[in-house]
Amino acid sequence: MTPTDDPRGHVTPALTDGLLRALLDSLGRSGVLTEPDDVAPYLTDWTGTHHGRVGAVLRPRDTAQVSDAVRLCAEAGVAMVPQGGNTGLCGGATPDASGRQVVLSLGRLRRIREVDPAADTMTVEAGVPLATAREAAAAAGRLFPLSMGSEGSCTIGGNIATNAGGTAVLRYGMMRELVLGLEVVLPDGRVWDGLRAVRKDNTGYDVKQLFIGAEGTLGVVTAAVLRLFPQTPCRATAWLAPRDVDAAVAILSVLRERAAERLTAYELVSRQALDMVLAHVPGTRDPFRENHPWYALVELGGPAAAEDLDTVLEASLGEAFERDLLVDAAVATGTAQREALWLMREGVSEAQRSEGPSIKHDVTLPIGDLAAFVADVGTRLRALLPGIRLVTYGHVGDGNLHYNLSGPVDDPSALLVLRDELTAVVYERVAQRGGSISAEHGLGTTKRDAAAALKGEVELDVARAVKGALDPTGLMNPGKVLLT
Amino acid sequence: MTPTDDPRGHVTPALTDGLLRALLDSLGRSGVLTEPDDVAPYLTDWTGTHHGRVGAVLRPRDTAQVSDAVRLCAEAGVAMVPQGGNTGLCGGATPDASGRQVVLSLGRLRRIREVDPAADTMTVEAGVPLATAREAAAAAGRLFPLSMGSEGSCTIGGNIATNAGGTAVLRYGMMRELVLGLEVVLPDGRVWDGLRAVRKDNTGYDVKQLFIGAEGTLGVVTAAVLRLFPQTPCRATAWLAPRDVDAAVAILSVLRERAAERLTAYELVSRQALDMVLAHVPGTRDPFRENHPWYALVELGGPAAAEDLDTVLEASLGEAFERDLLVDAAVATGTAQREALWLMREGVSEAQRSEGPSIKHDVTLPIGDLAAFVADVGTRLRALLPGIRLVTYGHVGDGNLHYNLSGPVDDPSALLVLRDELTAVVYERVAQRGGSISAEHGLGTTKRDAAAALKGEVELDVARAVKGALDPTGLMNPGKVLLT
Numbered sequence: 001m002t003p004t005d006d007p008r009g010h011v012t013p014a015l016t017d018g019l020l021r022a023l024l025d026s027l028g029r030s031g032v033l034t035e036p037d038d039v040a041p042y043l044t045d046w047t048g049t050h051h052g053r054v055g056a057v058l059r060p061r062d063t064a065q066v067s068d069a070v071r072l073c074a075e076a077g078v079a080m081v082p083q084g085g086n087t088g089l090c091g092g093a094t095p096d097a098s099g100r101q102v103v104l105s106l107g108r109l110r111r112i113r114e115v116d117p118a119a120d121t122m123t124v125e126a127g128v129p130l131a132t133a134r135e136a137a138a139a140a141g142r143l144f145p146l147s148m149g150s151e152g153s154c155t156i157g158g159n160i161a162t163n164a165g166g167t168a169v170l171r172y173g174m175m176r177e178l179v180l181g182l183e184v185v186l187p188d189g190r191v192w193d194g195l196r197a198v199r200k201d202n203t204g205y206d207v208k209q210l211f212i213g214a215e216g217t218l219g220v221v222t223a224a225v226l227r228l229f230p231q232t233p234c235r236a237t238a239w240l241a242p243r244d245v246d247a248a249v250a251i252l253s254v255l256r257e258r259a260a261e262r263l264t265a266y267e268l269v270s271r272q273a274l275d276m277v278l279a280h281v282p283g284t285r286d287p288f289r290e291n292h293p294w295y296a297l298v299e300l301g302g303p304a305a306a307e308d309l310d311t312v313l314e315a316s317l318g319e320a321f322e323r324d325l326l327v328d329a330a331v332a333t334g335t336a337q338r339e340a341l342w343l344m345r346e347g348v349s350e351a352q353r354s355e356g357p358s359i360k361h362d363v364t365l366p367i368g369d370l371a372a373f374v375a376d377v378g379t380r381l382r383a384l385l386p387g388i389r390l391v392t393y394g395h396v397g398d399g400n401l402h403y404n405l406s407g408p409v410d411d412p413s414a415l416l417v418l419r420d421e422l423t424a425v426v427y428e429r430v431a432q433r434g435g436s437i438s439a440e441h442g443l444g445t446t447k448r449d450a451a452a453a454l455k456g457e458v459e460l461d462v463a464r465a466v467k468g469a470l471d472p473t474g475l476m477n478p479g480k481v482l483l484t
Numbered sequence: 485m486t487p488t489d490d491p492r493g494h495v496t497p498a499l500t501d502g503l504l505r506a507l508l509d510s511l512g513r514s515g516v517l518t519e520p521d522d523v524a525p526y527l528t529d530w531t532g533t534h535h536g537r538v539g540a541v542l543r544p545r546d547t548a549q550v551s552d553a554v555r556l557c558a559e560a561g562v563a564m565v566p567q568g569g570n571t572g573l574c575g576g577a578t579p580d581a582s583g584r585q586v587v588l589s590l591g592r593l594r595r596i597r598e599v600d601p602a603a604d605t606m607t608v609e610a611g612v613p614l615a616t617a618r619e620a621a622a623a624a625g626r627l628f629p630l631s632m633g634s635e636g637s638c639t640i641g642g643n644i645a646t647n648a649g650g651t652a653v654l655r656y657g658m659m660r661e662l663v664l665g666l667e668v669v670l671p672d673g674r675v676w677d678g679l680r681a682v683r684k685d686n687t688g689y690d691v692k693q694l695f696i697g698a699e700g701t702l703g704v705v706t707a708a709v710l711r712l713f714p715q716t717p718c719r720a721t722a723w724l725a726p727r728d729v730d731a732a733v734a735i736l737s738v739l740r741e742r743a744a745e746r747l748t749a750y751e752l753v754s755r756q757a758l759d760m761v762l763a764h765v766p767g768t769r770d771p772f773r774e775n776h777p778w779y780a781l782v783e784l785g786g787p788a789a790a791e792d793l794d795t796v797l798e799a800s801l802g803e804a805f806e807r808d809l810l811v812d813a814a815v816a817t818g819t820a821q822r823e824a825l826w827l828m829r830e831g832v833s834e835a836q837r838s839e840g841p842s843i844k845h846d847v848t849l850p851i852g853d854l855a856a857f858v859a860d861v862g863t864r865l866r867a868l869l870p871g872i873r874l875v876t877y878g879h880v881g882d883g884n885l886h887y888n889l890s891g892p893v894d895d896p897s898a899l900l901v902l903r904d905e906l907t908a909v910v911y912e913r914v915a916q917r918g919g920s921i922s923a924e925h926g927l928g929t930t931k932r933d934a935a936a937a938l939k940g941e942v943e944l945d946v947a948r949a950v951k952g953a954l955d956p957t958g959l960m961n962p963g964k965v966l967l968t
Contacts, residue, residue, distance in 0.1 A: 192946065
């Protein structure tokens, strides 16, 4: 290896001729990118804030080629950065600035190997986009429930590496709960075929759990067996004005009690967030005459066969009114109204972008602590920056808030000056209440040190022991998730 | 340490006086058992087939005492065998014959630390019996869904260590899916406080997954945060005669499509198994006039609020009749009938005991392979031992068969002579079809080597690397799950 540093900032070959030749022999011309224009899309992340350099971008076509690529790089001592759809939010798939790493793109492993609707399983390769996997399940009359804004670009491999969440976690769980089996290339290039398709398997350590959520630091996921579910064509959807956050949580209990697993989504939106949506997202309209401090979007889902989800929803809301938890409610009477209600929730992120710079937090709280957290942290942030706008919303059914901040209307950029102080307040309060500072986005490099500071030494030691055991040379996505 | 060997077979002190004194100082007299009568209940497992000897049985009262005990034993180089309710079926909690190990009983860690019905969580200590945990949840109006025959004796810690299954896995998952957080004493005595109560936490490796299903070989679980669910007081239950096993699987699809998550149980019973139940279990009666080769028990469950589960069940069965999948069906019209149907399923194990010796297998198959597996393996076993009785039943909704064998009526003991050959046929066919030879019982020592023979070297290497990283001295339940 002869790493070089190019003062012009271009990509320079940091790999030996011997390694490059061996990689070309295995992966072919289309599998080894070294030209600046070719590698550029792999060097900057989706948020535009993380940039790196590489010796090459490797694009294997199948598991055997991934195995070859990893083995050759490992033998040469070259660090590898696995990359899926490159839509991560924490820099976990971006190479460092040295130019001595390679990006290992899984984007060409795009085969859907099998869909088995009777067994409710699907075997797909790492580079299959989430939307494509969902469509393949739907074509077989099944539901693959993972869903999120980036689903057209993000890939199954990335979803597994980051244990992705999204809008249906309340009912179906995180990606970890949707994986039955994995195929993984280990840091030395050996392939572990763990593509089991059974739900019950108690034959020793559940090795697949190691690789889910490890952000490519323990090996490279090349394929997975995923769980499928019945489709839920029937929906019942409502927009609520709960009395306050505590009441929103109590209404969630009422809904769970009456609808059980049919409760598919329960999302919170603050008035501040709704104001931005109404101002910036065309076609949105407040369904209530009066303003309220908080709103919740509820959706039940069920199979096509005889059901009356509307009855269950209305009975739940009736109880919530009687118990004085609910101030107002609007139930969607058709698809157009349902989509209009969802737009008020899904438009928040775009609307906030129109209001200037923002600071985003993705936190989980024990659900009973949500009200106190919101009140306490809000007070402290307003003291730090008077006029700060708290664009609070998220998957409240899971205790997950996207606790985002915008600056004062008359000086939106004031926010960024105080970034560290504001985030410190949020993280400190999350930690005090036993929550998580990354509910569904992972750590990458962005949150790595903040997470480490909040974890005890014991847990960090266990994590480092696992990393050392599986990747003793430390060449798999070094510096991501944890410092070793 | 001065291990001695007592030719009379009694327990002899294998621990140094210094270690015993230190343990007594920390745990008190009631926490250190050395008298033969006192230790005897801890030395033989529930099946009566595994026996061991010990230097002492340690009975810590709380997590701090567990930590002390582990640290002292680790420093003295004494191996520890964690034990819960001692109801395991694979010898995972039985000490070896050397007399140099200690049993570390978690039975006195019996506190229910918290039940939070609003958050749907419960924090319990390892020694709490499963039935007690279920009752505490019910007293708060919630459901803890794990349920099995041994629930009065088995403990939450053991359920976690073996990733227990049971009768509600189809709807709620295995124990792994019910655990939100853990408190664990590591092999060096340090305490990891991972008692998180949130569902979404993507801040690095999910360390708790290591200890679930590890049978105490990586550390000692002392407490856990568990998920709770709404209760399901409404039930709809039926006993079915599907045309064959393939039809039983197709009916499962119909039920899942129409009932979605409300499908709580779907159990298969062969005619051979039912014959034994009808012969030996008082109060059982075949609801059908004609005999059928296979039966299925289906149950839907839902909240108390307005529902019509019977309608959903009857519509599902109607579709199954129309598609010629179903030959006959009996729907329970009240609690007594429901219990009578369940007795035909739950009575199989007891009925089989009345028919002489048996060989039990706990296997999972991909659900589409069930029919072919049953036909193929049945043919081969009958060729090996004409007259063999195939007492096949189990949690078919999960692909999990209790594929049990009884000998010929006129010579039941002939079975045991062929034990190894018969089991080899079953395991070989399970492995060929990508199934599991231990669906919910774990490995312990009984299935350790069979499982190793079926796994590839790559997976075993990963497992050994994890064991070596977390328990470098190998003192935590040595010889269980895997040989290092």
